[in-house]
Amino acid sequence: MLAKALKSGDTIGIIAPSKPFSEEKQFELDNFIEYMKIHDIDVLLSEHFYSQEERDIGSVSAEKRAADINAMFADKNIDAIWCFQGGDPANQTLDLIDYDVVKNNPKLFLGKSDIDVLLLALNKITNLVTFHTCDTKIGSNREMDFDYTKKWFKERLFEKSKAVEPSGEWICVNEGEAEGRLLGCNPISILKLAGTKYFPDFTDSILFVETYKSNPRETRVHLTQLEQAGVFDKIKGVVVGNNFEFFSEGIKAEEVIRDFLIKYNFPILKVNEFGHYQPHAFLPIGAKIKLDATNKAVDIIEDFLN
Template sequence: MIKPFALQEGDRVAVIAPAGPPDKKQLIQGKRVFEKMGLDVVIGRHVFDVEEDLVAVDQKRLADLHEAFCDPAVRGIFCAGGGFGTARIAPMIDYAKIQRNPKIFWGYSNITYLLNAIQIFSDLVTFHGPMVASDLNDEQRTVGTESSFLPLFTGESLAYDSRKSPLITLAHGTGEGRLVGGNLTLLTNGLGTPYQVNTNGAILLIEDVAEPAFRIDTMLTHLNQAGVFDAVEGVVIGNFQVEPDEYAKIKKVLQDFFVCAPFPVVENFHIGHCQPNFGVPLGVKAKLTASPPRLVIDSGVI
């Protein structure tokens, strides 16, 4: 896969909102965090636009995406926040144009649909990580979340073990392959479409937010019956952002579902709708071990 160039101090980055307009105050706070990193931040023309007409909304979101990728001065593209609707614009994206202009594309949650689509059709490494308004605002931001952006400058590989969060092994073994995945709901929604995640020989990352245990069970079963787990090399389970009582039910679902897995499965990574929220590149080589639990990921930039 194509790796984008690393960031340098003084580089220009664009903030866009493919999944919906962010809170303006929170976006400005997140923008200041990027500026403290030495980056020149530009905001997409339509980031705050609100339209009742979905056709107009999609065209504006698409325009910001294309403009950011085609602007030679922009070295990275960061999504403002989550929301809904990215699946609608996926068929309209000019993936050849993105492939000719590779650069960092970063987001998560509903952005998962675009992370996978761009990987599949542009052969570009994408990044699952904290977003400008929803994660870098003054109320939510943590030092750990901010540190997620450092590898974009240094080009270093990432290593995640129990020093970052107490990892729990659900199935033993060692697996190596491309890291793919993202939000479980969006991965399930992509089944049977041209944007379905390719898990053959891959390490699959899953996370979600505010979904009850029965929905997690339903989605995992759907993925399983669609063959998603047939050739995976491992599963990385991120955060599910639910109340403790519901998470206890989700843990039981995960334990029962993966108890006989022939590949390593490790949970409790602070990846997803949580703080800290650690960013990871998707589409690059990763290694997951269960004893001790540890995830090592190649750099996503060159």
């Protein structure tokens, strides 16, 4: 199921289904809204965007956060839904989302980090292609500050370009080629879905992964959990993104991943175009891609927007 591409005059709804909004982020949100105006895009904040409830330690209840998701999908004046930021508790909303409303009103749904929980769950339950993207923030070296991100915001979401271009050097970690549906991204978020009906079917997929303030020990633990869930017996390749503040002496995250996965002998490519505080390529979750690790190339090979 595909959403419509963005166009001049559209309206983006911004929600906060995970970590709550905080006042010090207001200038970053204001900058984002001003940037949307350049593209003739209006912005509407969800009903509970600024709300906080002490009993939820600063966040509003799961019921209210889910209500914002449902309302944005139901609102005929909203063309896309973009999550303000990640955090931790997005999975609390999953059983409260009206998936029939989503199916009847397919829209662009964007976010990253803890929001990967929603991106994957919406794709699993409704087959909606969702998008792993940056936060709705500009300033303080955020993802949307990069010229690359701004370029692909336009080319991917408006023009429906299928290209994935490097913003820096790509590294072949393990040679090979594969095609499959793109699924990911943060291992912690993926594992929050394990054992639930929202856990993706990784059969013949390409897994893309990034980490945030992790280390070799934690990364191996998460890889082991994914292995025990049967993920690596099903996938056809891996794309590794940015691993922000990977705490290690002498070993990189992609090397930890390579050493763990080498026995599977599928292609692994290290890129830079998704993750925290990195340029973003606006990757479509659920769309089919071609991975050529040997020649360091990634291409989207089917339509991902109407």
